[in-house]
Amino acid sequence: MIELTKTGIEGLDSILNGGIVKDSTTLVSGNPGAGKSILGLQYVYNGVDMFDEKGIYLSFEENKADLREAAEAIGFDKWPEYVESGDILVYDKKELLRENDFSSSLDLLLEDFQDNDYERLVLDSLAMFNLFFDDEKERRTYLLKFSDILKQNGLTTLMTNEQGAVFPKADIGLENYLTDGNIYLLQTPTESGVNRYVWVAKMRKQNIETDIFPMEISWGGITVHENASAFSMMNQGESSPIK
Numbered sequence: 001m002i003e004l005t006k007t008g009i010e011g012l013d014s015i016l017n018g019g020i021v022k023d024s025t026t027l028v029s030g031n032p033g034a035g036k037s038i039l040g041l042q043y044v045y046n047g048v049d050m051f052d053e054k055g056i057y058l059s060f061e062e063n064k065a066d067l068r069e070a071a072e073a074i075g076f077d078k079w080p081e082y083v084e085s086g087d088i089l090v091y092d093k094k095e096l097l098r099e100n101d102f103s104s105s106l107d108l109l110l111e112d113f114q115d116n117d118y119e120r121l122v123l124d125s126l127a128m129f130n131l132f133f134d135d136e137k138e139r140r141t142y143l144l145k146f147s148d149i150l151k152q153n154g155l156t157t158l159m160t161n162e163q164g165a166v167f168p169k170a171d172i173g174l175e176n177y178l179t180d181g182n183i184y185l186l187q188t189p190t191e192s193g194v195n196r197y198v199w200v201a202k203m204r205k206q207n208i209e210t211d212i213f214p215m216e217i218s219w220g221g222i223t224v225h226e227n228a229s230a231f232s233m234m235n236q237g238e239s240s241p242i243k
């Protein structure tokens with residue numbers, strides 16, 4: 001029986017057929033502004049708020065205050081309280097970049113991972129994580145090692161990844177193969193704003209809905225609309241969101 005970790009995001013758990021496979025690592029890819037960080041915040045926040053599961057948020061891009069503001073701006077108003085109580089553990093850019101090499105930073109994290117108290121982890125973003133490494137071989141080795149450590153410690157992980165195109169012209173990065181799951185957030189501009197979509201391209205061991213579903217970002221976070229008719233309505237007169 002495969003255990004699942006619910007994101008608690010309306011619509012997303014159903015298209016995932018119940019949730020994310022426990023102890024797996026899922027890549028969340030998309031353009032700037034697609035909603036990757038909000039998805040990560042919401043996943044960790046819901047963990048505490050809805051499922052009594054503690055989470056770790058690693059941000060290579062923002063500091064603690066930015067994260068708190070981002071969380072509060074979208075309606076995760078108990079974020080500061082959860083950080084204060086230790087239910088959400090935040091490592092921000094300042095802490096992660098304090099050591100010169102990532103292995104030293106990782107050693108700091110390991111203690112918390114081994115605590116066994118935490119069940120969810122978000123790494124935002126892989127692009128910044130990658131900047132730690134001078135050469136590709138070292139980067140790949142570390143990424144593998146890091147994923148192993150997460151799995152061993154029972155952390156169900158989302159890693160965000162900047163990726164403009166769903167099918168990039170350049171080689172598809174190792175991280176796409178390495179991770180157990182792959183979620184793409186897509187957006188197309190419209191006259192009145194932007195249409196947003198989510199596509200779960202891969203989830204090992206899970207029979208997922210592989211259609212593209214419309215989603216919204218509003219107060220309270222991300223909502224996924226799982227009925228296809230909403231999709232065709234939102235998509236009327238426009239070209240396919242995948243280019």
Ligand SMILES: Nc1ncnc2c1ncn2[C@@H]1O[C@H](COP(=O)(O)OP(=O)(O)OP(=O)(O)O)[C@@H](O)[C@H]1O
Pocket residue numbers: 030031032033034035036037038039073074162217218219
């Ligand atoms: N309260 C809100 N209501 C509606 N939309 C919002 C709200 N707050 C944020 N957004 C939308 O969410 C988008 C930001 O999402 P997010 O920061 O998660 O993107 P990202 O994919 O992490 O981007 P980046 O690659 O730049 O880090 C904003 O561009 C904005 O359009």
Ligand SMILES: [Mg+2]
Pocket residue numbers: 036037038124
């Ligand atoms: Mg972001």
